[in-house]
Amino acid sequence: MRIHMRTVGALTGALALSLVTGCAQGGTAGSDGKTVTYWLWDASQQPAYQACAKGFEKENPGLKVKITQLGWGDYWTKLTASFIAGTEPDVFTDHIQKFGQFADLNVLEPLDDLDIDDSAYQTGLAANWKGQDGHQYGTPKDWDTVALFYNRKLTDAAGLTGDQLNSLSWNPKDGGTFEKAIAHLTVDKNGKRGDEQGFDKDNVKVYGLATGGAGDGDGQTTWSPFAASAGWNYTDKARWGTKYQYDSETFQSVIDWYFGLAKKGYLAPFTDYTDGANPANAQLASGKAAASFDGAWMISTYYGTKGLDVGTAPTPTGPTGKRATMMNGLADSVTKNAPNKEGAKKWVRYLASDECQKTVGGYGIVFPATPDGTKAAVAAYKKKGIDVSAFTEPVTDKKNSATFSFPVTDYAADVYALMRPAMQDVFANDAPVSGLDSTNDQINLILGQ
Amino acid sequence: MTVASTSPPLRRPRGDGALAALFVAPAMLGFLVFLLWPTLRGVYLSFTRFNLLTPAEWVGLDNYVRMVNDPIFWDSLTVTVEYVAINIGVQTVSALAIAVLLQRLTQSAVLRGIVLTPYLMSNVVAGIVWLWILDTQLGIGNEIIAGLGFDRIPFLADETWAIPTIALINVWRHVGYTALLLFAGLQAIPNDMYEAAKVDGASEWRMFWRITMPLLRPILAVVLIMTVIGSFQVFDTVAVTTAGGPANATNVLQYYIYGSAFGRFQFGYASAMSVALLVVLSAITFLQYRLTRAGHTDLG
Numbered sequence: 220m221r222i223h224m225r226t227v228g229a230l231t232g233a234l235a236l237s238l239v240t241g242c243a244q245g246g247t248a249g250s251d252g253k254t255v256t257y258w259l260w261d262a263s264q265q266p267a268y269q270a271c272a273k274g275f276e277k278e279n280p281g282l283k284v285k286i287t288q289l290g291w292g293d294y295w296t297k298l299t300a301s302f303i304a305g306t307e308p309d310v311f312t313d314h315i316q317k318f319g320q321f322a323d324l325n326v327l328e329p330l331d332d333l334d335i336d337d338s339a340y341q342t343g344l345a346a347n348w349k350g351q352d353g354h355q356y357g358t359p360k361d362w363d364t365v366a367l368f369y370n371r372k373l374t375d376a377a378g379l380t381g382d383q384l385n386s387l388s389w390n391p392k393d394g395g396t397f398e399k400a401i402a403h404l405t406v407d408k409n410g411k412r413g414d415e416q417g418f419d420k421d422n423v424k425v426y427g428l429a430t431g432g433a434g435d436g437d438g439q440t441t442w443s444p445f446a447a448s449a450g451w452n453y454t455d456k457a458r459w460g461t462k463y464q465y466d467s468e469t470f471q472s473v474i475d476w477y478f479g480l481a482k483k484g485y486l487a488p489f490t491d492y493t494d495g496a497n498p499a500n501a502q503l504a505s506g507k508a509a510a511s512f513d514g515a516w517m518i519s520t521y522y523g524t525k526g527l528d529v530g531t532a533p534t535p536t537g538p539t540g541k542r543a544t545m546m547n548g549l550a551d552s553v554t555k556n557a558p559n560k561e562g563a564k565k566w567v568r569y570l571a572s573d574e575c576q577k578t579v580g581g582y583g584i585v586f587p588a589t590p591d592g593t594k595a596a597v598a599a600y601k602k603k604g605i606d607v608s609a610f611t612e613p614v615t616d617k618k619n620s621a622t623f624s625f626p627v628t629d630y631a632a633d634v635y636a637l638m639r640p641a642m643q644d645v646f647a648n649d650a651p652v653s654g655l656d657s658t659n660d661q662i663n664l665i666l667g668q
Numbered sequence: 669m670t671v672a673s674t675s676p677p678l679r680r681p682r683g684d685g686a687l688a689a690l691f692v693a694p695a696m697l698g699f700l701v702f703l704l705w706p707t708l709r710g711v712y713l714s715f716t717r718f719n720l721l722t723p724a725e726w727v728g729l730d731n732y733v734r735m736v737n738d739p740i741f742w743d744s745l746t747v748t749v750e751y752v753a754i755n756i757g758v759q760t761v762s763a764l765a766i767a768v769l770l771q772r773l774t775q776s777a778v779l780r781g782i783v784l785t786p787y788l789m790s791n792v793v794a795g796i797v798w799l800w801i802l803d804t805q806l807g808i809g810n811e812i813i814a815g816l817g818f819d820r821i822p823f824l825a826d827e828t829w830a831i832p833t834i835a836l837i838n839v840w841r842h843v844g845y846t847a848l849l850l851f852a853g854l855q856a857i858p859n860d861m862y863e864a865a866k867v868d869g870a871s872e873w874r875m876f877w878r879i880t881m882p883l884l885r886p887i888l889a890v891v892l893i894m895t896v897i898g899s900f901q902v903f904d905t906v907a908v909t910t911a912g913g914p915a916n917a918t919n920v921l922q923y924y925i926y927g928s929a930f931g932r933f934q935f936g937y938a939s940a941m942s943v944a945l946l947v948v949l950s951a952i953t954f955l956q957y958r959l960t961r962a963g964h965t966d967l968g
Contacts, residue, residue: 299930303720324721324933433914487805489914490822495796496803507805632932644915648827 254283255562256308260294263519267582271575275566282562302326305556309563310570313357313552315347315624316437319631321552322350328553328560329354333568340588341614344548347624351459357550358571359588361579363515364544364622365440366609367535368500369404371528373425373509377404377412385609387535391449391476397535401427401485404509413485420484428480429499429508430487433646436465436638437625439545440499440512446473447545448537453626460628461666465638466659471652478646489647503527514547515610519584522605531609533620544613546622548588586610630665637662707946714939724936731940741941743916744924745948747831751920752899754835760892762839763846768880770847771854772872780851783844791841795908798837799824824909827917834905834918846895853887854880889960893953900949921945 259268265288272284287308289297295317301307302324313321321327331354337345340359348357369384379400389397404427405413412418413427434441437453451469454460464470480486487508491497499511504524512534513521521529534542551570553563569575576592579585583599586592586607593611600607613620628634641658644650714731716724735741766783786794801809802823810820823833857880865875881888903922906912912919912927921941929938 296930320933324719326721490825491805493799493803493825494911495908496800497806502805505806636927636932640913640916640919643913647825647914650915 252559252562253281254285255310255559255566257284257286257566258294258298258308258311259286259288260291260312261516261585262288262290263584264579264582267579267584268570270578270582271570274574274578275569278569279562279565282565284566302554302556307554307556309557309559310551310553310566312360313348313550315547315549315627316631316635318348318356318550319627319629322356323629326555327356328555328557328563329356330358330553330564330567331355333358333564333571335359335571339573341546341548341590341593343546343622343624344588347458347548347627348550348552349458351629357552358567360549360551360570360576361585361587362546362548362593362614363586364546364610364613365444365512365514365534366544367510367532368503368513368517368521369510369530369532370503370506370508371530373404373506374530377509379403381530381532384530384532387532388537389445389448389535390538391445391472394476394480395535398480398485401480401510402483403427405485407484413483418484420482423484425506426487426491426502426508427485427510428487429502429511430481430489430492431499431512432492432494433478433489433639433642435642436463436634437545438642439547439625440514442474442477443545443623444512444534444543445477445537446470447543447621447623448534448539448541449473450537450539452623454628457624458627460626461663463626463628463634463659463662463666465662466656471655474642474645474652474655481646482649489643500524503529515586515607518600518605518607518610522603531606533609533612536619539621542613542620544620544622545625546614547625628666630662633665634662710939710942713936714943716936716939718935718939719933720935721933727936731937734937735940735944740916740919740924741921741944744919744921747917747919748900748902748921751831751835751902751918752896754832755838755899755902756892756896758836759839759843759846759895760888763843763850763891764888766843766847767850767854768876770851780848783847785844786841787845789841791838791904792908794837794841795905798833798840799909802833825914827914830910830914830918834902834909837909838899838902838905842895842898846891849891850884850887853884853891856887857883885960886964889956892960893956896952896956897949900945900952 257268257272259265265286268286272286275284276282298307298311307326313327327350329350333355335345335355335358339345341362344359344362345355348355348359350356367384374380374384383396384400387395387397387400389395399414402413404425405418405423406425407413407419408422408424409417409419413420431441434443437443438446446469449469449472451464451467451473453463455462455464478486481488487502491502491507492499499508499513500517500520502508503511503521504527518531521527534544536542551567553560553567557563571588573589573591576587576589577595580587580592580595580597581599583596583603583605586596593614597607597611613622626634637658641655644654645652713724715726715728717727717730718724770780770783801807802821804810804820804822804825809823814820821829823829861879861883862875865879870878901922902920903926906918906920906923907926910918912923922945925938925941925945928934928941
């Protein structure tokens with residue numbers, strides 16, 4: 220049925236929600252002081268946190284944790300609606316991309332009294348969740364980095380060894396050994412490789428590199444490993460910057476080179492990427508691409524794909540002499556109007572503890588934020604026969620790698636809304652990168668309000 | 669004849685007004701709560717800065733000034749008009765053709781049922797299914813195109829193709845329903861007119877233009893008004909197939925309004941754009957009504 224968003228449909232919804240606000244207080248599950256409600260989006264993590272909840276309930280007799288899992292898309296819609304309706308969970312899994320907005324909307328409870336020790340977690344994870352007001356709004360939960368997944372059958376056929384793929388480097392001028400490698404992995408329909416004479420770039424059968432879309436404003440699994448290893452940063456400050464730098468020459472030259480790979484036929488074009496239907500891992504699974512950049516949260520998906528023999532390599536070394544990857548971390552946040560705030564804080568403290576994080580690590584699905592939790596996860600992955608060093612090295616080997624975090628600023632939703640079409644315009648429509656100057660101006664104008 | 673059968677004395681129906689009000693009340697309540705009040709509040713909010721969680725702040729005409737100066741708003745209006753033109757153009761012509769064929773060639777209820785089938789599917793499901801079928805690399809539609817030796821077509825990922833594709837997906841879903849409405853209109857045309865025309869030796873083609881079209885006009889006009897309004901409100905198909913991309917190529921007005929409100933929490937600005945859409949739709953409906961003389965019939 221057609222969703223009849225009447226002219227005022229959006230506002231009808233808003234009204235209905237605001238009508239509910241008044242009468243929903245105290246009607247939620249946690250208000251009895253015995254239940255703590257907890258939301259997360261990743262179904263594969265639910266058993267791990269269920270195990271944590273058991274440990275918590277043993278330590279805190281009388282308290283019960285009720286975990287609700289919602290898919291990523293519904294999760295944020297429902298969470299936002301719950302803030303308005305006053306039916307929010309006590310505790311929820313928070314993403315850095317949304318943190319700026321939630322801080323703006325003032326819906327999070329400061330967690331300073333939990334005395335979170337930054338040094339108990341992998342570097343930078345706790346600091347990401349400090350608001351501009353200096354308060355802590357989330358406790359570190361896990362982290363992820365980005366690496367290159369590749370189809371071993373195709374790299375073997377191309378004569379590329381794991382060692383070679385582990386030591387790739389790149390530069391925006393000629394692309395370095397990285398571009399050579401993905402050119403060599405590219406095969407046209409006549410069987411000619413991308414670096415051979417007579418290669419037909421308009422009729423490619425297997426692309427060297429899968430496309431993950433235009434990357435919006437963060438390029439987490441697309442252009443960010445390159446931009447960062449060229450020495451570029453999203454904003455003028457690591458956290459709560461006031462100016463974005465999409466107008467930088469370095470950034471624009473990297474973007475030009477990166478999306479230029481598609482023009483050469485080595486990177487799958489924008490039109491091959493579909494969020495719902497054909498993400499990067501599907502391109503690898505279907506044999507349409509030989510390699511793809513993707514995040515640690517996708518490890519189980521890649522290794523669990525039937526008939527796909529996967530290997531991983533760290534991101535290539537850039538002009539700065541270092542590899543770079545985004546290191547993003549999730550956190551647990553308590554809502555400002557949590558019905559059971561006391562219980563919520565206890566649960567969050569437990570979630571952030573080594574005990575719970577080691578339990579979660581043992582499931583081998585995610586890297587917990589504490590070093591011991593991470594160790595447990597590495598061991599669990601190893602048990603499954605998966606080598607995750609391409610993801611952990613950037614965190615441990617500071618000499619050869621650099622990590623950076625997701626840009627945390629005000630007006631995150633506006634930055635996304637402006638950058639998404641702008642980057643698509645560059646990738647899909649071949650618009651000049653210099654056009655990003657005006658987008659950057661618009662963004663900085665909003666930030667300067 | 670008995671006394672009891674005496675007709676009651678003529679009285680003024682004093683109690684009827686209250687009773688009528690009682691019957692109308694539920695509908696009236698719904699109208700007030702779900703239509704009138706939200707509309708008024710929407711108009712009010714369009715003069716404010718409002719993020720849902722903190723009180724609205726009066727900003728006068730700021731949102732309207734911003735709207736007039738917002739290139740994305742004008743772009744999304746253009747995209748919407750392009751969508752409506754393709755959607756309504758193709759849909760009305762095909763629906764009319766189907767309706768006439770149904771009326772003149774067959775009386776089969778099964779066939780009528782089949783024509784209506786796509787309408788039974790949810791728009792979101794239809795959107796997702798077509799997204800899969802039309803995917804450039806993996807979609808079966810593109811596999812067939814490639815199998816026939818043609819180049820793959822990025823139906824939903826290319827700025828030139830995306831709007832026509834979405835418009836046609838919705839034609840596919842709605843054409844049967846529209847055809848059925850027109851078919852009902854055709855049933856109202858007396859058959860003896862066609863018989864008389866046949867006796868005079870008129871061809872089917874001539875009968876269509878001289879009998880069917882003029883007599884169908886009032887129904888066609890109403891159907892057009894309804895479908896144009898619905899078409900301007902396209903949202904779900906865009907949301908599940910392209911999310912406004914690539915590069916705003918399918919950023920139709922409703923999607924832009926939705927993103928501004930529920931993505932960026934700019935409910936004031938979103939309300940201003942909604943008011944603009946209301947004005948545009950009212951103007952178009954009024955014009956259509958006048959131009960097609962929808963209130964008059966030539967039959968009779």
